[in-house]
Amino acid sequence: MPEVMSNISNCTMHTHQSGYLDSKVKHFISLGMSIIIKCDECIMHHVVALYELGVSREEICECLETAITLQSCPCIKYSQLALDFYDELDSANDEE
Numbered sequence: 001m002p003e004v005m006s007n008i009s010n011c012t013m014h015t016h017q018s019g020y021l022d023s024k025v026k027h028f029i030s031l032g033m034s035i036i037i038k039c040d041e042c043i044m045h046h047v048v049a050l051y052e053l054g055v056s057r058e059e060i061c062e063c064l065e066t067a068i069t070l071q072s073c074p075c076i077k078y079s080q081l082a083l084d085f086y087d088e089l090d091s092a093n094d095e096e
Contacts, residue, residue, distance in 0.1 A: 016030070016049065023049075023053060024050065024053050024055060027046045027049045027050050027053065028050065028059075028063045030042070030046045031043065031046040031047065031050065031060075031063055031064075031067075031082065032063055032064075032066055032067040032070075033067075034046055034078075035064065035067040035068075035071070035075050035078040035079055035082065036067055036070065036071045036075060038074065038078055040078075040081065043078060043081055043082050043085070044085050047060070047082050047085045047086050047089070048085075048089065050086075051086060051089045051090070057083070057086055057087070057090070060082060060083065060086050061083070064079035064082060064083065067079060
């Protein structure tokens, strides 16, 4: 199992490196997909990555609006999860 997880982690890191699309765009795509597939851990991973890349809450909202439009109501709950997590990161950063 550890070998499988390590391979998945390496693949994920490689996939989100800048290429023709920059890392931020790839994480936005992945965040939208994570919301659609309802993966809490994936949502948090991509919100952290985007936060560390310096994206604004407004940029996150625009990505979430796209996911909601594509998937409708189920995405609203998971979009709120992503925003809440972004706000937690931002508030923790303000306290430092």
